[in-house]
Amino acid sequence: MLETALSGVRVIDLSRILAGPWCTQNLADLGARVLKIEHPERGDDTRQWGPPYFERGAERMSAYFSCCNRGKTAIGIDFSSPEGAQKIRELAADADVFVENFRVGTLAKYRLDYQSLRAINPRLIYLSITGYGQSGPSAHKPGYDYVFQGTGGLMSYTGLADGEPGAMPLRTGVAVVDISTGLYATSAVLAALVQRQASGAGQHLDIALLDVAVALNANQGANYLASGVAPQRTGNAHPNCAPYEVFACADGHLILAIGNDTQFRQFCQVVGQPAWASDARFASNEGRLVNLPQLRALIRPILQARRRVDWTTAFDAQGVPWGPINTLADVFEDPQVKHRRMLQIVRHPTLGEIPTVRNPMLSAQDIDLRGGIAPPSAPQPFHPISKDENG
Numbered sequence: 001m002l003e004t005a006l007s008g009v010r011v012i013d014l015s016r017i018l019a020g021p022w023c024t025q026n027l028a029d030l031g032a033r034v035l036k037i038e039h040p041e042r043g044d045d046t047r048q049w050g051p052p053y054f055e056r057g058a059e060r061m062s063a064y065f066s067c068c069n070r071g072k073t074a075i076g077i078d079f080s081s082p083e084g085a086q087k088i089r090e091l092a093a094d095a096d097v098f099v100e101n102f103r104v105g106t107l108a109k110y111r112l113d114y115q116s117l118r119a120i121n122p123r124l125i126y127l128s129i130t131g132y133g134q135s136g137p138s139a140h141k142p143g144y145d146y147v148f149q150g151t152g153g154l155m156s157y158t159g160l161a162d163g164e165p166g167a168m169p170l171r172t173g174v175a176v177v178d179i180s181t182g183l184y185a186t187s188a189v190l191a192a193l194v195q196r197q198a199s200g201a202g203q204h205l206d207i208a209l210l211d212v213a214v215a216l217n218a219n220q221g222a223n224y225l226a227s228g229v230a231p232q233r234t235g236n237a238h239p240n241c242a243p244y245e246v247f248a249c250a251d252g253h254l255i256l257a258i259g260n261d262t263q264f265r266q267f268c269q270v271v272g273q274p275a276w277a278s279d280a281r282f283a284s285n286e287g288r289l290v291n292l293p294q295l296r297a298l299i300r301p302i303l304q305a306r307r308r309v310d311w312t313t314a315f316d317a318q319g320v321p322w323g324p325i326n327t328l329a330d331v332f333e334d335p336q337v338k339h340r341r342m343l344q345i346v347r348h349p350t351l352g353e354i355p356t357v358r359n360p361m362l363s364a365q366d367i368d369l370r371g372g373i374a375p376p377s378a379p380q381p382f383h384p385i386s387k388d389e390n391g
Contacts, residue, residue: 022182152213
């Protein structure tokens with residue numbers, strides 16, 4: 001079972017906000033014991049990033065904080081005090097993983113940097129998450145997700161095309177660089193744990209939001225490197241497939257996602273235009289991309305003439321890929337989302353039951369005989385921040 005894969009692994013978490021906590025929550029979900037170190041009075045900044053909040057009496061916790069701190073034990077220690085720093089060094093001496101996301105050089109002042117802790121615990125895997133990395137001309141600068149969506153290139157091709165009303169660079173609706181950094185960091189920690197089994201030694205993992213933002217360009221980055229042409233904003237259209245975008249129906253919108261020529265021929269049959277599939281302009285994906293404005297102009301009035309359910313029923317019957325544009329209310333009512341048991345309940349010692357989203361990492365053993373996701377044997381608690389006697 002993946003939820004016990006890291007049983008016995010001890011993690012000291014000095015990270016705050018999202019990227020680091022997303023990584024350490026993954027480790028906790030995989031069975032690691034995660035001790036989250038927070039300032040005794042303030043705690044993690046995101047505890048107050050609301051509304052909305054989960055509240056009961058005097059206890060209050062932001063929904064934001066709850067999304068990335070499941071399954072951890074929180075303790076308040078002020079590492080800027082000699083006593084607090086010493087307490088953390090003692091904890092690190094017996095830990096497997098140490099995670100921090102402070103600005104470069106900050107923790108060295110308190111002898112909590114990698115070199116200091118390696119002297120205490122040579123097997124320690126020390127993960128640093130920063131905006132720009134541990135070295136280089138920008139290493140000293142702070143940085144947040146939004147900054148790197150711009151700096152890394154993502155926003156340059158996200159948004160409506162120039163010339164359309166409201167055209168301007170846009171960010172994504174969630175902190176995709178932070179979350180992706182947390183995922184890359186999780187993979188790096190797991191790889192380091194495997195490598196330590198052979199070498200017996202820990203190491204310093206240097207994960208930068210800038211690096212992740214550059215990597216997230218994926219096919220857009222590869223397109224640029226192959227052509228030398230920077231991608232432009234194209235709204236909802238895909239840069240490499242067509243038709244692959246949002247279209248309006250008589251009563252709403254749908255996503256049409258044609259990924260190959262066979263699917264396009266099936267689409268043409270559904271919309272009553274089989275000749276499009278043999279038209280030299282549209283027969284191949286390359287042709288459809290070159291002639292997308294003409295193809296889009298042909299598709300739009302046809303789809304707008306009927307209700308969405310009429311089209312989607314026909315698309316499903318013919319294997320044409322499509323998708324709805326759900327609100328989050330729609331998402332959590334979706335039968336497949338319910339079947340996969342993505343909504344889970346955890347228990348806070350004072351706030352009671354708190355809804356959360358199940359970690360999508362699975363093993364075959366997590367699927368029960370009824371076809372769903374087996375619930376955990378015991379709910380993972382959120383622990384309130386408590387002031388350590390030495391903090």
